Amino acid sequence: MKRLMRIFGAKGTVSGIILDKQDSKHSRILLTKRSKRILIESGKWCLPGGHIKFGERAENAIKREIKEEIGLNLKNPKFLFYYDEIYNKLNFHCLNLVFEFKVSKKERPKINWEVSEWGWFNEEEIEKMNVAFSHKEIIKKFFKKEI
Numbered sequence: 402m403k404r405l406m407r408i409f410g411a412k413g414t415v416s417g418i419i420l421d422k423q424d425s426k427h428s429r430i431l432l433t434k435r436s437k438r439i440l441i442e443s444g445k446w447c448l449p450g451g452h453i454k455f456g457e458r459a460e461n462a463i464k465r466e467i468k469e470e471i472g473l474n475l476k477n478p479k480f481l482f483y484y485d486e487i488y489n490k491l492n493f494h495c496l497n498l499v500f501e502f503k504v505s506k507k508e509r510p511k512i513n514w515e516v517s518e519w520g521w522f523n524e525e526e527i528e529k530m531n532v533a534f535s536h537k538e539i540i541k542k543f544f545k546k547e548i
Contacts, residue, residue, distance in 0.1 A: 414497045415463040416450035416536065418481065418543055419473075419504050421521050430540060431510065433470060434518040435533060441491075442533035448540070449516075450497075463500045471510035471519060475502045481543065486535045499539055 419431040432446045451466040453459055463478050478500035487494045510519045522530070524544045527537065 412495050413453040413459070414450060414486070414495050415453060415459055415466060416448040416484075416497055416499050416539060417463050417467050417475070417478070417502055418448060418499060418540070419467075419475070419502045421504060427523065428544075429521040429523050430527065430543075431471075431504070432520060432522055432527070432530075432532075433510075433516040436515050436517045438514055444517075445531050445533035446527075447533040447536045448499075453498075459498045460500070463498075467502075470513065470516050472513070473504065473508050473510055475504065478502055484535060484539050484542070488534075497535070497539065499543070501543075 417431075421429045421431065431449065433449050434446050435443050437443050449467050449470045450463060451470070453462040457465075459480075460478050464475060467473050467475055479502070481499045481501050484497045484499060485494070486497050510516075512519065524540070527540055530537075532540075
C-alpha cells in the first residue's frame with residue numbers, strides 16, 4: 402500500500418467545511434462516514450472532499466467531489482487555508498486545500514458507495530469522534546479561526 406500511495410497518490414486534495422449555521426455560537430459542520438468499501442480510513446468520519454485530478458482547478462475539484470460524494474450542487478466555495486497532510490505509515494504527503502460552503506436548508510445530502518452516513522456535528526461532538534486523516538486538526542483550526 403505504501404508503494405502504491407507513493408506512486409499513484411494524490412499530491413493535492415480538497416476538503417469542504419459545509420456549515421449549517423444556527424447562529425454565530427452554534428455552527429455545525431457536515432461530516433460523512435467513509436464506507437467499508439473504501440480501503441483507507443474506512444468507517445471513520447471525515448469532511449467531504451477528495452483528490453484534485455490532473456489539470457483540474459481546486460474550486461472545481463471541491464464542487465465535483467461534494468456532488469459525487471453527497472449529491473449537493475454547492476456554489477461559491479470560499480478558500481480558507483491549506484493543511485499539510487503527512488501520513489508516515491503510508492509514506493504519503495499532500496496539500497489539502499480547505500474550502501467553506503454554506504448550505505440551504507432545502508438541500509439534503511445523499512449517501513453512495515463512498516459514504517455510508519452523514520450528519521451535522523458541533524465542535525464538541527467532533528472532538529469525541531473517530532475522524533479520518535487530519536480532518537480533526539483541520540476542523541479545530543477552523544473553529545479557532547487560525548486562518
